[in-house]
Amino acid sequence: xxxxxxSHTGTGAWLMQRATALVLAAALPGLMIHFLSAWPHxxxxxxxxxxxxxxxxxxxxxxxxxxxxxxxxxxxxxMDYVHSMAVRLALVLAVMITLAGSVVWLAAILFDVTHGSxx
Amino acid sequence: MAKRPVYLDLFRxxxxxxxxxxxxxxxxxxxxxxxxxxxxxxLSVSLSGEDGFRRMADCFSFPLARPFLLLLIWALVxxxxxxxxxxxxxxxxxxxxxxxxxxxxxxxxxxxxVALFAAWRLFA
Numbered sequence: 001x002x003x004x005x006x007s008h009t010g011t012g013a014w015l016m017q018r019a020t021a022l023v024l025a026a027a028l029p030g031l032m033i034h035f036l037s038a039w040p041h042x043x044x045x046x047x048x049x050x051x052x053x054x055x056x057x058x059x060x061x062x063x064x065x066x067x068x069x070x071x072x073x074x075x076x077x078x079m080d081y082v083h084s085m086a087v088r089l090a091l092v093l094a095v096m097i098t099l100a101g102s103v104v105w106l107a108a109i110l111f112d113v114t115h116g117s118x119x
Numbered sequence: 120m121a122k123r124p125v126y127l128d129l130f131r132x133x134x135x136x137x138x139x140x141x142x143x144x145x146x147x148x149x150x151x152x153x154x155x156x157x158x159x160x161x162l163s164v165s166l167s168g169e170d171g172f173r174r175m176a177d178c179f180s181f182p183l184a185r186p187f188l189l190l191l192i193w194a195l196v197x198x199x200x201x202x203x204x205x206x207x208x209x210x211x212x213x214x215x216x217x218x219x220x221x222x223x224x225x226x227x228x229x230x231x232x233v234a235l236f237a238a239w240r241l242f243a
Contacts, residue, residue, distance in 0.1 A: 022206070046166070105163065106162070109163045
């Protein structure tokens with residue numbers, strides 16, 4: 001029987017974990033420097049950090065990469081410690097929903113045109 | 120499946136430094152996973168307007184907010200450094216036991232030092 005979370009998906013996940021790790025190793029320090037070097041003290045300063053489109057696009061791409069990376073990591077942990085297939089599937093599903101939800105929410109915050117709060 | 124002996128007295132397990140780096144890499148990864156939706160929530164509130172921004176800024180005056188932030192800073196630095204070490208090992212760099220031991224001690228020390236610096240900035 002083919003299982004949804006078995007070892008056969010290992011190589012692709014392994015590669016994705018490494019590739020996303022490299023991207024994050026470059027992106028996160030970059031973003032942190034960008035933010036800390038212009039650390040705002042009021043709302044307009046905070047808003048200004050998110051004003052340029054490139055800044056919002058980079059933040060969202062980093063968030064999406066982070067979600068992919070976290071998914072592989074959490075899946076690895078469940079595969080190591082959770083041996084009941086039903087519980088493992090439930091946990092993997094919960095992680096997927098949490099991460100996908102976070103990424104969609106992040107997009108809504110960064111590219112929300114109806115409220116225009118960040119734009 | 121054969122029954123394996125389980126020995127989990129946490130105070131009597133003696134791990135080599137590389138073992139600590141590995142265990143802490145996992146724990147810090149889980150912490151960062153938990154922080155992600157929290158971070159998105161915080162961003163959402165802080166960008167929702169003047170009110171939200173002030174509410175978010177006020178959050179840091181809660182007694183537990185700063186220790187939690189410090190924990191996350193440590194987790195981020197440790198996870199990043201241990202991850203870079205892991206990538207180096209994947210590329211067969213630093214695999215010799217002596218070298219592997221040195222780099223694991225370096226990861227533990229560096230993340231500890233950054234956490235100390237962050238603690239000084241947060242609490243002093």
